Amino acid sequence: MIKYIITDFDGTLVDTLEANMLAYKAAFEICGYNFSKEEYKKAYGYRFDDMCNCLGVTENKKIREKIKGEKQKQYPKYFDKIKINETLLHHIASLSDMKVAIATTASKTNFDNVMDKVLHATVDATVTGDDVERGKPSPDVYIQAMKKLGCENPDEVLVFEDTEIGIQAAQAAGINNIIKV
Numbered sequence: 001m002i003k004y005i006i007t008d009f010d011g012t013l014v015d016t017l018e019a020n021m022l023a024y025k026a027a028f029e030i031c032g033y034n035f036s037k038e039e040y041k042k043a044y045g046y047r048f049d050d051m052c053n054c055l056g057v058t059e060n061k062k063i064r065e066k067i068k069g070e071k072q073k074q075y076p077k078y079f080d081k082i083k084i085n086e087t088l089l090h091h092i093a094s095l096s097d098m099k100v101a102i103a104t105t106a107s108k109t110n111f112d113n114v115m116d117k118v119l120h121a122t123v124d125a126t127v128t129g130d131d132v133e134r135g136k137p138s139p140d141v142y143i144q145a146m147k148k149l150g151c152e153n154p155d156e157v158l159v160f161e162d163t164e165i166g167i168q169a170a171q172a173a174g175i176n177n178i179i180k181v
Contacts, residue, residue: 002177003156005092006145006170009104009111010045011162012181013085014119017044019078026077027070033057045163047105047135072109082118088160088181089121101125103145105135125149137165139173146173 010016021040028035035055043054052064092100100123104111108130115121125148132140142159151157154174161167162181170178 001156002158003098004146004149004151005095005098005100005158005160006103006142006149006175007088007092007100007160008162008166008181009102009114010106012160012166013088013102013121014114015083015085016114017041019075019081020044022078022081023071023074024067026074027067028057030070031063031067033067045105045136045165047129048107050135072107075110076113076117079114079118082114084119085181089119092160099124099149099151101127101145101149103127103141105129105132105141136163137168137172139169139171142170142173142175 007013010020021037024040025035039055043051046054048068049064052058052067057064057067102123102125104127106129108128111126111128125145127141127144127148129135129141132138132144134140146152146154146157155176157175158177158179159170159175160179160181161170167178167180
């Protein structure tokens, strides 16, 4: 029996693709790199360092930190591009007898900004990329979310995910009840 819901954030509960892409585009260009929507789509869903590796930005840590800092500065400028998945949000709210967590590999800063300024949702637990060592497709974010919810049996969890690497992460955590959004 399902007792817990864990939902991904970016691309699942909120459509942040365009806002993130525009913020990253501005940040990469400020730092002297070209950045296209096609490149971003192939790296979408990865943590920042993995995304940089995917995009071929393998320079020293100082360059990556500058890009990351610029992205965080730019991101709020594009919050008007974020769309809430109202259907999923209402569906989760209708299941009020279940505990709900958001599990994302987004940074805590970016996650908190969107939650505070756009979504305003209340959940039982959150796990961000800052809370785990490894990003998706590692199961870390889902394992940590289950711990925070007090869940000991992955068969009692229903996950909402939008990316293949997110689905792989949930499956690696032992979760088989997954709905691709």
